[in-house]
Amino acid sequence: MSEPTDCAREVDGDGDGGGDGDGGACLDVDGARIPFRPGETVAVALLRAGIVALRSSPAAGMPRGAFCFMGACQECVAMVDGELRQTCLTPAAPAMTVTLTDRP
Numbered sequence: 306m307s308e309p310t311d312c313a314r315e316v317d318g319d320g321d322g323g324g325d326g327d328g329g330a331c332l333d334v335d336g337a338r339i340p341f342r343p344g345e346t347v348a349v350a351l352l353r354a355g356i357v358a359l360r361s362s363p364a365a366g367m368p369r370g371a372f373c374f375m376g377a378c379q380e381c382v383a384m385v386d387g388e389l390r391q392t393c394l395t396p397a398a399p400a401m402t403v404t405l406t407d408r409p
């Protein structure tokens with residue numbers, strides 16, 4: 306696990322210098338800082354940030370994203386800290402790195 310960092314960049318426009326007024330914890334998602342609230346999973350933090358498509362389907366290239374939010378469908382799989390993980394089952398943590406490589 307990476308060391309916690311602050312989320313100093315203003316991301317929600319409320320003027321507090323961070324995100325969502327929750328203490329400023331952020332994920333790094335393809336180089337962008339995405340705030341999350343305590344207890345959220347990576348999938349929920351991405352959804353709140355408006356990131357719905359996490360990858361594209363291998364056959365048709367259609368957008369795929371979290372669907373069941375309980376670990377059954379595998380649609381939310383993404384690289385998290387260098388490992389493929391179900392983002393709906395992965396608790397968000399400060400400085401966690403998420404890579405969405407093949408989004409449509």
Ligand code: FES
Binds near residue numbers: 371382391
């Ligand atoms: S949303 Fe279905 S396994 Fe994550």
